[in-house]
Amino acid sequence: xxxxxxxxxxxxxxxxxxxxxxxxxxxxxxxxxxxxxxxxxxxxxxxxxxxxxxxxxxxxxxxxxxxxxxxxxxxxxxxxxxxxxxxxxxxxxxxxxxxxxxxxxxxxxxxxxxxxxxxxxxxxxxxxxxxxxxxxxxxxxxxxxxxxxxxxxxxxxxxxxxxxxxxxxxxxxxxxxxxxxxxxxxxxxxxxxxxxxxxxxxxxxxxxxxxxxxxxxxxxxxxxxxxxxxxxxxxxxxxxxxxxxxxxxxxxxxxxxxxxxxxxxxxxxxxxxxxxxxxxxxxxxxxxxxxxxxxxxxxxxxxxxxxxxxxxxxxxxxxxxxxxxxxxxxxxxxxxxxxxxxxxxxxxxxxxxxxxxxxxxxxxxxxxxxxxxxxxxxxxxxxxxxxxxxxxxxxxxxxxxxxxxxxxxxxxxxxxxxxxxxxxxxxxxxxxxxxxxxxxxxxxxxxxxxxxxxxxxxxxxxxxxxxxxxxxxxxxxxxxxxxxxxxxxxxxxxxxxxxxxxxxxxxxxxxxxxxxxxxxxxxxxxxxxxxxxxxxxxxxxxxxxxxxxxxxxxxxxxxxxxxxxxxxxxxxxxxx
Numbered sequence: 008x009x010x011x012x013x014x015x016x017x018x019x020x021x022x023x024x025x026x027x028x029x030x031x032x033x034x035x036x037x038x039x040x041x042x043x044x045x046x047x048x049x050x051x052x053x054x055x056x057x058x059x060x061x062x063x064x065x066x067x068x069x070x071x072x073x074x075x076x077x078x079x080x081x082x083x084x085x086x087x088x089x090x091x092x093x094x095x096x097x098x099x100x101x102x103x104x105x106x107x108x109x110x111x112x113x114x115x116x117x118x119x120x121x122x123x124x125x126x127x128x129x130x131x132x133x134x135x136x137x138x139x140x141x142x143x144x145x146x147x148x149x150x151x152x153x154x155x156x157x158x159x160x161x162x163x164x165x166x167x168x169x170x171x172x173x174x175x176x177x178x179x180x181x182x183x184x185x186x187x188x189x190x191x192x193x194x195x196x197x198x199x200x201x202x203x204x205x206x207x208x209x210x211x212x213x214x215x216x217x218x219x220x221x222x223x224x225x226x227x228x229x230x231x232x233x234x235x236x237x238x239x240x241x242x243x244x245x246x247x248x249x250x251x252x253x254x255x256x257x258x259x260x261x262x263x264x265x266x267x268x269x270x271x272x273x274x275x276x277x278x279x280x281x282x283x284x285x286x287x288x289x290x291x292x293x294x295x296x297x298x299x300x301x302x303x304x305x306x307x308x309x310x311x312x313x314x315x316x317x318x319x320x321x322x323x324x325x326x327x328x329x330x331x332x333x334x335x336x337x338x339x340x341x342x343x344x345x346x347x348x349x350x351x352x353x354x355x356x357x358x359x360x361x362x363x364x365x366x367x368x369x370x371x372x373x374x375x376x377x378x379x380x381x382x383x384x385x386x387x388x389x390x391x392x393x394x395x396x397x398x399x400x401x402x403x404x405x406x407x408x409x410x411x412x413x414x415x416x417x418x419x420x421x422x423x424x425x426x427x428x429x430x431x432x433x434x435x436x437x438x439x440x441x442x443x444x445x446x447x448x449x450x451x452x453x454x455x456x457x458x459x460x461x462x463x464x465x466x467x468x469x470x471x472x473x474x475x476x477x478x479x480x481x482x483x484x485x486x487x488x489x490x491x492x493x494x495x496x497x498x499x500x501x502x503x504x505x506x507x508x509x510x511x512x513x514x515x516x517x518x519x520x521x522x523x524x525x526x527x528x529x530x531x532x533x534x535x536x537x538x539x540x541x542x543x544x545x546x547x548x549x550x551x552x553x554x555x556x557x558x559x560x561x562x563x564x565x566x567x568x569x570x571x572x573x574x575x576x577x578x579x580x581x582x583x
Contacts, residue, residue: 034059046259085132106308113236114236115310127161128158131161138184138203139207139231140186144189147185163182207237210238236255249303256307280357319535319542330551334404349374370555414446423509425510425512439477468489490536
């Protein structure tokens with residue numbers, strides 16, 4: 008097989024026999040141009056494809072490319088006339104040079120390292136006439152603040168409705184258009200008509216290849232020459248989550264077939280549901296992890312806080328309680344029989360995920376009725392005076408040892424601290440809310456779907472009388488800084504502080520841990536970021552002999568995979 012030039016922008020890999028031709032057809036990589044297998048003439052991308060194919064075939068390089076392919080990858084310098092508006096950290100300058108050199112790349116900086124500034128500087132550097140930023144809804148206000156801080160020269164418009172006639176008029180003369188993922192999906196056809204030169208996906212929320220969001224972003228990417236994505240946690244549950252983000256950035260590294268990619272890196276086994284006899288394929292392990300790491304390395308810059316920032320330590324404190332007798336009885340019954348009756352509801356399990364969900368609920372102290380989507384419960388039913396309505400959808404156990412443990416912590420170790428308190432499901436929320444109200448603690452609540460997240464976070468940071476920020480995991484896990492305020496800052500504003508309460512925030516309490524590694528890491532980094540001066544303490548509450556322990560082990564395993572994938576990434580600092 009020989010590598011030669013296809014045209015001014017692409018190279019091609021030419022098979023020399025039927026075996027090589029068959030191997031290329033099954034390989035998870037390359038773009039197809041008629042009968043040719045091509046890739047961009049970008050050194051790390053070509054080199055990655057060459058190395059991966061070299062495991063099976065002898066790869067030769069045409070004479071005109073031999074010297075180029077043997078060269079070391081060096082970052083391009085920034086133009087002499089380029090000026091920063093705000094002084095960058097060393098790693099931000101390197102990340103900008105990396106993106107500028109590749110044109111399309113992943114900026115995998117851990118939360119709190121200033122990815123947004125890098126992207127705004129890139130837009131300014133390239134002088135794009137139109138750039139599109141797509142981000143989670145909660146981060147719209149963050150992008151607006153960051154533009155005003157780091158690049159006030161850039162004109163921008165936040166799309167906040169699906170009325171395209173109105174939004175189009177407002178954005179017509181603006182350089183940067185910012186919207187959230189859901190609106191981008193709805194307005195996909197309208198956005199396609201805009202001559203956008205650059206697109207950035209904040210937090211890279213396109214990991215499910217089959218979602219409408221991923222499909223829409225992939226279609227958009229094919230029309231836009233310069234692309235990037237920012238995330239601190241590219242790997243969430245499995246290495247296969249690299250497929251859609253990398254395909255968005257550099258599709259020649261993954262190819263267009265998810266099936267080929269799965270066949271290369273995933274091993275599955277069949278699970279038979281004993282109630283329905285239906286067969287489900289479940290991934291059991293992944294192979295060639297170093298090869299997936301090399302794919303990431305070819306188009307993403309990975310930077311971690313422990314290498315580039317001097318931040319305080321993270322300290323984890325785990326507290327365990329046993330299931331209450333009533334909880335244990337129903338937990339064991341469901342695990343054995345795949346069904347359980349409790350008060351006026353009956354639950355039947357029909358999949359491994361449903362089993363996990365129901366066992367998790369019992370370990371927290373409640374149980375939803377049969378529903379494939381547990382959070383379909385109407386929140387409006389759960390007012391403090393409508394307990395009769397609650398029983399229609401959810402039932403609570405007589406005793407919740409975890410609530411008792413939380414009560415003890417609040418009255419001892421957390422008594423004089425402002426802190427974040429995390430929950431996952433609404434059933435947990437009502438248990439915790441009742442406890443905080445009983446204790447007379449002043450708190451703010453942020454739940455999924457809220458539009459005023461930025462306002463509430465700001466209020467919590469600046470108001471010394473609010474001790475707890477009670478947050479649903481799925482709502483505040485991106486781009487939010489929760490550090491509280493220094494006493495001298497509060498004095499300047501003549502704000503009264505609660506006696507003996509530490510106004511700086513350096514503590515998080517996990518009433519439960521989310522099964523998503525990405526969410527879990529993002530939660531931690533709300534306080535572990537630039538500006539933090541205190542050791543970060545993380546209190547984690549677990550019920551023994553429950554699915555929670557398995558979730559913790561699963562998270563640990565995912566973290567090991569993530570670490571393996573992202574460690575030993577080429578040290579870019581030595582480049583010129």
